[in-house]
Amino acid sequence: MTTPTTDNPHPHQPYGTPDAPRIAVRGEAQLEVDPEIARLGISVTARGKDRRTALDDLTRRNATVLDLIKSYGDAVDRLETGTFSLTPQLKDKGRGERVHAYHGHVHITAELTDxxxxGELATRLADLELTHVDGPSWALRPDSPAHRQARQQAVKEAVQRAREYAEALGTTLAALVELADIGAENTQPLAPTGSRRMRSMSYAADEDTAAAPLDLEPQRQHVHAQVNARFTMAPPQL
Structure with missing residues (x-):
């Protein structure tokens, strides 16, 4: 036990005292909410016998993809280009380093809120020449109200649990001593269930034979929050 001093007349008591016993509890909240963002990963590729042909084809296809995504206006919240590469492929046989072909690649990420x-955009992208589409992956915004709601619910659950312990001892809570946030996070399953993922590489089709839009159902998101709380209570009559 810490001895009182003139510099510390009220020393810290980590376990409480008979006059001010403590209760330590954990509050948790689990919410299931609708997603706010859908991400599509688009990979555009090109292949040519010479560097310039491969680069020109890649530039053209990349511009086609970007123009198509931008045509959806405010439905697209973010559009980003990730990696770009143009790689020579060497012949397996023969003397010296002889280039057989060039492979180009651009990766694009599109985030949609509408x-x-x-489904229409994903299908039209998959219908483009040498374009690979991966997604959608669902998520919440970092500032989503769902995170705040989960944290507040976790705090209320901690208070309610502490009150129930105090009531079991025939007493009441006196004061909050500590509230520790130990995380509120949007947990994404490693292998989402209920979502539909699409991977495709195809050549452009005629307008008369365009593929019908995919029906993509949003995957519900799980939000988890936890807090540790410590309270003092009035001394119980044991």
Missing amino acids: FTTL
Whole structure:
């Protein structure tokens, strides 16, 4: 036990005292909410016998993809280009380093907030020449109200649990001593269930034979929050 001093007349008591016993509890909240963002990963490729042909084809296809995504206006919240590469492929046989072909690659990420156009855009992208589409992956915004709601619910659950312990001892809570946030996070399953993922590489089709839009159902998101709380209570009559 810490001895009182003139510099510390009220020393810290980590376990409480008979006059001010403590209760330590954990509050948790689990919410299931609708997603706010859908991400599509688009990979554009090109292949040519010479560097310039491969680069020109890649530039053209990349511009086609970007123009198509931008045509959806405000439905697209973010559009980013990730990796770009143009790699020579050497012949397996023969003397010296002889280039057989060049392979070009550009990766693009599109985030959509309007899910009504998601299936149509994904299908049109997959229908483009040498274009590979991966997604959608669902998520919440970092500042989503769902995170705040989960944290507040976790705090209320901690208070309610502490009150129940105090009531079991025939007493009441006196004061909050500590509230520790130990995380509120949007947990994404490693292998999402209920979502539909699409991978495709195809050549452009005629307008008369365009593929019908995919029906993509949003995957519900799980939000988890936890807090540790410590309270003092009035001394119980044991």
